[in-house]
Amino acid sequence: MLRLMDTRTRSVETITPATPGVLSVYACGPTVYRYAHVGNLRTFLLTDLLRRTAELLGLQVRLVQNITDVGHLQDDTNLDADGEDKLLAQARLENKDPFAVARFYEDAFHRDLALLNVKPADAYPRASESIDLMLSLIATLVDKGHAYVGEDGTVYFDARSFPGYGAISGNRLEDLRAGHGATGESTATGKRFHADWALWKRASENRAMTWDSPWGHGFPGWHIECSAMSLDLLGETIDVHTGGIDLRFPHHEDERAQSDCAVGHEVVRHWVRGEHLLFEGRKMAKSTGNVVLVSDVVARGFDPLALRLAFLSSRYRQQANLSWDAIAGAQRTLDRWRAAVAAWAEEPSKPMCAEVQQDVLEAFSDDLDTPRALQVLRKLEKSDLPAGAKFETFAWADRLLGLDLVRDVGKAPVPLPAGAAELLASRAAARAAKDFAASDRLRDELAVLGVAVKDTPAGQEWTLS
RNA sequence: GGCCGGGUGGCCGAGUGGCUUAGGCAAGGGCCUGCAAAGCCCUGUACGCGGGUUCGAUUCCCGCCCCGGCCUCCA
Structure with missing residues (x-):
């Protein structure tokens, strides 16, 4: 039985799919205006671990991960027609078409996932190709009285129309400060209430990445895309929704309000969020200046899967403090395990160690307790069980770990340099x-x-x- | 002001109402070795502070201090 920490109920819940045997998962994906850094990837790894565990437990997984290529503003409080989209800003910097920028970083995102052995999702819907879905969802919300057209022509969601608002984040409407951060002043002009957010923004004709709508020429807000695409591809009940902890508020809070108000019931059954990755004690962020990319890890001579192992050594819902030393340590373990697995493979095959297998699967099932799983495997490594059994067990466990542990089995010898x-x-x-x-x-x-x-x-x- | 998560041995990091009190890295000692490397063995008794509950608390409760994050950019 798969159990996960549900950040809405704040307790570990047993995950029972609404459709028996089929687990539907929606993962918040990247905004493709830059390379994903390893902190982003840690969150995507969470979804991969969830998926691998569920599959090994016999569930069929339907996984959808969105690609945000429009609507994500630099500063969401700046809601006038000149509000700068992350992608437009980057396109200006690179002097390229915004969609060319989006496709470039989307490709990079897929390459990074592949380097970390993250299995592809079943669908990667793009926000820019889901505008019709968003427009029809916005129309539904307006019809039901949950959204209104503000004085500035922008369509806003009426936060106070959703009684459950705040259940995910713990924020109460009356305690939210108006405006951006602690500055206090709202810069949006058309809202009725400071916590309302834009579903469709009016834009001038000459702005890039805009579409026609019943509410005028414009572009979608950030939050509406996830509601629209998840409802479309996974239906009105979604077993698990994953994402980073920072999306708890406002993104997921707003998504939940939109989806639940549109269909009239709780859409997402469980919210699962990964904690932040710190690097040298600080949150990894562009503004902090400590962003590390997969390419940086590779440039230092590390296997990207050493990074994956470094992530596995801490729990996804715990802040982890990554360092180059930690990656180097993971690389040594990875090298040792691959060599050991290759050596064990030379010995006669023996049945898997059932107890270890059960312990590893139980650790993963128990809210993705990867540190415990690694401990079980280290114990097996040092045990005096037959090499053939160790080989079979490690090879099996790698279906969850995804570390390419059998990579060096039967590997042809590397040629010596001349002389x-x-x-x-x-x-x-x-x-x-x-x-x-x-x-x-x-x-x-x-x-x-x-x-x-x-x-x-x-x-x-x-x-x- | 509101909300969330933490503070564990030199470092990173699990975990637990008592049990031989993870694991990794680094360190020291030893075995092995011509010397190294690798490997193996051994050593180091830690839980922010103050109360409380308890036979017993690092673990539960309360208060405090400190750290990280969120409060309409964020995985």
Whole structure:
């Protein structure tokens, strides 16, 4: 049985799909105006772990993840026609068409997911291609009295029309400060109430990324896209909705209000959110200047899956403090496990260790307790169970871990650099003759070529560094 | 002002009303080795502060301090 921390009820809930056997999951995706940083990816990994666990438990998973390529403003309080969209700002910076920018970073997003072994979702709907869905949802909300056209021509959701507003975030309408952050002053002109938010914004004719609508030429607000696309692709009941903790408010609060008001009942059954990743003690953010990309991890010589392992070593709903040391430590473990798995694979296959298998699956089922699962596997690694059983169990567990642990099994030997074979032969001869001065000199020469030599009872062995 | 999450040994990080009190990294000692490397073994008794509940609290409750985040940009 899969259990997850539901941030609405604030307790660990057993996940029972509304449709038996089929788990529907909606994951808040990226706004594709820049590369995703590793903090973003940690949240996407959460969805992947959920999916892998559910599948191993025998559920069919229907996963939808949106691509936000329009409507996400730099500053949502600036609701006039010049409100700057994140994508438009980036397009201006890069001197490109905004949709070209969006497609570029969307491709990068998919590549990053692949590098982290995150399985693709079943659908990646784009906001810009779901405008009709949003317009019809907005019309429904206006008809039902949950939305109104403000004096500025923008369509707003009436926050006070949804009694459950605030249930996710714990924010009470009367305690919300008007305006942006602590500054206090609202800059929006057409709202009836400061907590109302825009569903459709009026825009001037010459603005890019705009569409015609019954409420004039304009563009959608950020929150409405998730309601529209999730209702369309997953229906009026969604088992699990994932995202980052920072989306709790206002994004998810507003999405819930829109979806529930449109269909008349609770749409999302469970909200699951990943905590922030800190880097060197600070939240990873552009404004903090500590953004790390997958490409940065690769540039430092690490396997992207070392990053995945580093993430697995802490619980998704705990803030984690990542560092280069932590990634390096994960890389060492990853290397050791891959080598061990490859060595075990040489031994006769034995049945999986059922107890370990059960413990690992139970750890994942228990609100994705990956640190515990890793502990179970470390114990197995050091146990005196047959190598064949260790191999089978690790190979099985990798379906959850996604670390390519069997990558080096039966791997063809890597060719030596030119001249290295001769040096190795000379060194073997020198050692046989107990000429250790020559032996040490040859070891240094091989190291320069990138060949690391170590001596074992069976003779010298080498690896490429 | 409101809301959320934390404070665990040198560092990172699990966890728990008592039990041999994770694990990793780093450190020290040892085995092994011609020397290294790798590996293996051993060592280090920690839970922010003050109260309370309890036979017993790091774990539960209250207060306080500190840290991170959110309050209409954010995974």
